[in-house]
Amino acid sequence: MLITTESRSEAGLPTRGPAPASHRPGSFRGDIEGLRAVAVLLVLLGHAGVPRLAGGFVGVDVFFVISGFLITGLLLKEHDRRGRISLTGFYARRAKRLLPAAATVLLATLALTWLLLPRTRWSATAWDVVASAGYAMNWRMAAESLDYATVGQAPSILQHFWSLAVEEQFYLLWPLVMILLGWIARHRRRRRDGLLLLGLAAIALPSFGWALATAPTDPSAYYVTTTRLWELAVGAAVAVAAGRSSRVPRAVAAVLAWAGLVAIGASAALVDTASGFPGYAALGPTLGAAAVVGLGSVAGRAGPALLLGQLPLRAVGAISYSLYLWHWPLLVAAGAYLGDLAVGPALAVVGASFLPAVLTYRYVENPLRRSPALTRRPLAALRLGVACTVGAALSGLLFQLLAVPGTPGTVPSAIPVQAPAGPAASAPVPSWGAAALGSSPRDSPAGIPVDRVDSIFPDPLRVGEDVPAAYQRCIVDQATVTARRCVFGDPAGRTTVALVGDSHAYHWLPALDPAAKRNHWRIVLYAKATCPFVEATVIFAGRPYETCTRWNASVRAALRGPDRPDLLLTSDAGYLVVENGRTASSTMALSPKLRQTWRGMVDAGVPVVVLRDGPYHERNIAECVAENRKRLTRCASPRSRLDSGGGPAQKKAAEGLAGVHLIDLTDAICPADRCAPVIGGVLVYSDNNHVSATYMATMEPRLEAALRPLVPAR
Template identity: 90%
Template sequence: MLTTTESRSDASLPARASGPVSHRPGSFRGDIEGLRAVAVLLVLLGHAGVPRLPGGFVGVDVFFVISGFLITGLLLQEHDRRGRISLTGFYARRAKRLLPAAATVLLATLALTWFFLPRTRWSATAWDVVASAGYAMNWRMAAESLDYATVGQAPSILQHFWSLAVEEQFYLVWPLVMILLGWVARRLRRGRDGLLLLGLGSIALPSFGWALATSPTDPSAYYVTTTRLWELAVGAAVAVAAARPRGVPRAVAATLAWAGLVAIGASAALIDTPSGFPGYAALGPTLGAAAVVGLGSVAGRAGPALLLGLPPLRAVGTISYSLYLWHWPLLIAARAYLGDLDVGPALAVVGASFLPAVLTYRYVENPLRRSAALSRRPFAALRLGVACTVGAVLSGLLFQLLVVPGTPATVGSAVPLRAPADPAAPAPSSSWGAAALGSSPRDSPAGVPVDRVDSITPDPLRVGSDVPAAYQRCIVDQATATAKRCVFGDPSGRTTVALVGDSHAYHWLPALDPAAKRNHWRIVLYAKATCPFVEATVIFAGRPYETCTRWNASVRAALRGPDRPDLLLTSNAGYLVVENGRPATTTMGLSPKLRQTWRGMVDAGVPVVVLRDGPHHERNIAECVAENRKRLTRCASPRARLASGGGPAQEQAAEGLAGVHLIDLTDAICPADRCAPVIGGVLVYSDDNHVSATYMATMEPRLEAALRPLVPAR
């Protein structure tokens, strides 16, 4: 994204209004520079939370088109001038243009992380630096978007590098394809441009088809290269088509180009969620940008160049690459240090990012881009790029190894839940975790928040590895619609209990599994990330969650089949549901749908037990504890002010419903008027809404006592 100003030579002048195409030697398109400014400003304002621009992220799509157009135009220009394309020269230009600025920001981001981000994010940031330096951040983001444990977590301080990764992966391949198609054209004595357009079509059509197929249901589709290639290919196709004689009347070109600019703005104003991108909704900004860059030179001053060529916009477009690199790390650091920012303060931070952007452009980008020595010696430019990449990777690794304290080797590694995760912590006892509360949690002094405790297990820096991998691999991601069945407890037990729901059902497993082993219950788990067990369509990321609806149907069929359980155990967080084709206004709309679902299971001969959802905090408790080990009361939230998650809807749905029982163990999770972050030496929450696996394991006796009378004996 925002990858190049190489489309002009330093001595060139702007092309005349009706002048030649953009890849003509010496040509410069001021309107494209201004379009860069529009794109980056949309991204910045969208990230700052400006209410009227919820779809500011479409600036990324605009950048992909601009990049495909300019880079392909440069390669065509070189081929026309020299009869060949130099891969060494191409990659050398990109190395000196992109990598030094990127490495500068990556190193600065490590410093921002050290000073401003909670320690719980240090390890992830270090790996993000490695992935970003290697231009693989989009695949890392895609993997994390499917990991239920990362849902609701603070965004990565380097999240924006995903789009740069997509571009560079495209440009590892596209110049090679151009060279191959040029060779084929010479052998067949056919026109080069026709073959290039055919090649681009063979890239764009499958990519767009894949985007349409996956983006409505798969959150990783937003980041992966395969769903984004078509946008770059559209820009490249415009560059190839621009080499042909133009027959579009100027008035028509101006009308279409202005319509393209309006389409970009309308997309930013009307699209309110990235869910479903880059599918049909991405056509607006993509084709809009294609119209502006493809027809702008024909339209001349009658087209968007009248606006986009203004000096202020061109100035912003000039520094757009550095501006894009800097704004997001500064915004995330400010939010981590100051808390959630209103639009005004967020805009101030975004405005402040212009200063390092200008400095980076002036003292890093420009000197290297214009270096005569590096231009004469492309291998020297390549060595510079390798040095920047290796230096950034090593910095991330050294930060991980030397700075990040107590970081586990992998997230999701098995941790014994009936013993402390920290070997230095005391062994389990009657005062361990929820056991410290005794028989009357609301009256127990162990539940009152204190500033200091002797030890905290799991360590908040390692809370991500607090759940055994055997549990984690059984919860299916957002893209999966088929029920996955895992067995716990006593596999040969005669009594079968089905645990069904989202991660708020799943997080009871550390307490249920050992209780089931002792009572010879067979536990069958069906769990899907951010998907409650309900016969309705819920809303996720602003859109109907269709894979959740299909997963629910699959689970209901399994529960009513030959392996019908003796008891259904379920829980869930709060969700909006679709009512009469529109999202409900509150999570209480979930209540009648839950009631309907549970009644259906009871009618099928399966009694239902609902585990009431616990309170949701306003902050990430593990992060707060990591930063306030000697002032833990700062992390104690007033019980009366906490969001109640799915609890109220569950209570209302279960009231008076025969065959349905509600178990409420909230008092053992938040026993006092202010919820203690650590009870009995155990960290209670792993984030702002999930109980930590270790603390849940200490809930085993309470869950067993409440559940045993309700489990049918066989």
């Protein structure tokens, strides 16, 4: 049994007697090095798409526990040895250990972006570099997870920096909390470790509670620091209690430590994005890792150290940081250059990432970490870290300024229908956008794909700025559950038309808004990202989209209230739906749910008009056009893809339903046997499934002609 004693440090702070060397956190342990290897390999294999390893991302949770354990252990060890904690020394060690390698990968990522990524991604990557250098990438990812414009977009080449940002924020916070609690312990004559455990509980419990409350419904919960602190706090608590671990019988410790390792593996195999992470599902890898690091030294060779202490795993664990840094940029760059990677090629890329990881470990990490000069002069190490951070951030800004095309002027609030203002006005086309198709789009030569056009508007490199800001702020994020509306068209119009649905309803607004102004219709928009207007629970990001269900209930109440519209206009993308507690296998299962929803609105006295969803393309059209300006036919998709998206389910749902009409303008979007990426000098799609705002604006006359007979006169 370990007997703890109270002694006075030179600073007068109560401290515990030192734990035995075998249990002391902060001492090197081969089993923890091996656990690092397990964690990073789970992440790598999961990112490579290895079957039955959808939960490979739990390796990040293991890293959080290890980090909390080791950092706290090192700080406790320093205090036990010196009687104080040096913030300068701590941050200097973190700076020389982490920042040079991170800066190296950030600079290399800019080079990969220049060489291999479509130019449409350059600007986002530049800002990702800035956010990653400042260790704020998790908050950037959280914000983008709530932005409808990023749904379905290619993943960031630096999105893996989110977990490093969480750890760095913990490193900034926790030493300060430890010093504060130590000061309280000294002045109140309390046991240091007891106060530390109370402090960790005060961090972990609200954090875990917040994770439970938000993870099932809020995509940003995966990234934010507030839902992740509890995992680091668990590791820190294990370090604080490490001296007491020797009280556990070795056989019991071995069983629990092995169970912890099994829990990590089982979580990787069984957990997926539908599990509401990081809620209850995160307990498996987190507590499993805590058992391994907390009891592994007690169990000795009878525990997981027998496996984790093997040289190959320890070797991978040693380079795990550099390996984590390198693997994702290489996977994304290879995918951008070669197309979607199957498991085999992805594993080859992961294997190739070992080379730069080893080189970074040998020539960047180790020389700086072991530098006698930097060890003796912590301020010099801090200056090095600042230089790496500032240098990487400035590189991202310079890339944005020099490599990314200049930012255009403010997008006009009313998108031109006949011709663009600016360089594209010189395009030698008989009419602008969909107007070039004339009255018979299927017979028009303007709809046939060609290799070259004289000009394209909007510029595919800036297509994200094509939608006026007045429209953008009126589609709510995934977390919102209470109906919120925006009014367009003629606000004083006597006829009210409600436009309801997801972004595939919302993207009709550039055509509907000016038509409504001219006809004195009042347009009331209720739009929620990735949320179709349906009385059912749909699947988003692999799990039931409960906030969508609640949003739709709120919208239905609004539509049947005092502000009941004269007409409901709706559209949506294709979705899987929950039926009898299970996810349906086809988006066509949404059809009877749509029919039920529309019938309910008709029964409430509101006629329904459905705007048929357009075809989806196999690739991002803006990216393809940006890279193939002289071979645009490479970006043309077969018209047979009309059966993709929400169109088929909508068509079936509307058949023979009184009070419901379907408007199908697909011929004006894809008039030929292959869908042209550019029609009448206008980029048709902004990604692979959303019609660009400018092209949609040129659809105004067609939409108005189809809609006017269906809008009740008042």
